[in-house]
Amino acid sequence: MADKNILGQEILLDKFEDPRGNLTVAEGLTGIPFPIARAYWVTDVPGGESRGGHAHRQCREFIVAVSGSFCVTLDNGRERHTYHLKRPWQGLLVETGVWRTLEDFSSGAVCLVLASLPFDESDYIREYDDFQKIYGNR
Numbered sequence: 529m530a531d532k533n534i535l536g537q538e539i540l541l542d543k544f545e546d547p548r549g550n551l552t553v554a555e556g557l558t559g560i561p562f563p564i565a566r567a568y569w570v571t572d573v574p575g576g577e578s579r580g581g582h583a584h585r586q587c588r589e590f591i592v593a594v595s596g597s598f599c600v601t602l603d604n605g606r607e608r609h610t611y612h613l614k615r616p617w618q619g620l621l622v623e624t625g626v627w628r629t630l631e632d633f634s635s636g637a638v639c640l641v642l643a644s645l646p647f648d649e650s651d652y653i654r655e656y657d658d659f660q661k662i663y664g665n666r
Contacts, residue, residue: 535602535609536620539590543617552617554642560590561621562644569594570630570639578631579639583653583663584624588644591630592619596637603627605663613639625663627656 541559544551556564570579580600591600597614604626611620619642622628630639645651653659 535604535607535626536600536611536622538611539619539621541592541617541619550617554590554592554619556642560619560642562588562590564642565645566643566647568641568643570641571637573598573633573637573639575633575635577633578629580628580630581654581656583627583659585651585653586624586645587648587651588624589622589628590619590642591622591628592616592640592642594638594640596634598633598637598639599631601629601631603629605660605665627653627659627663 539559542553544553554560554564556562573579591613593613594616597612599610599612600620600622601608601610602620602622613620633639653662
């Protein structure tokens with residue numbers, strides 16, 4: 529594990545190199561510090577577009593660039609940090625109460641997100657002003 533701060537934590541997953549192709553493993557409660565309840569992926573993001581733009585009240589997420597690259601900017605209400613994800617064996621742990629924005633997708637990038645909870649719309653904070661009211665005074 530590397531680069532732990534209050535905004536996010538980069539985690540290296542187990543990677544097994546083989547001349548026939550590499551294998552990377554993501555296991556809940558082993559490499560990823562929560563049980564995995566949901567997986568989703570984002571593809572075909574047009575140039576100049578961004579994704580995310582929200583925070584979660586209870587759901588934790590682990591974000592991986594399984595192909596290509598993109599940037600993830602995390603904001604805890606006081607400070608921001610941008611991570612460049614570009615290796616399929618390296619992911620970013622995003623805790624609750626952290627605003628995330630994904631941008632600068634390379635052509636053909638695939639963003640995989642492993643989530644600690646099933647989808648629940650009430651868990652999302654989708655307006656930045658609302659996020660600031662809840663988390664801006666930490």
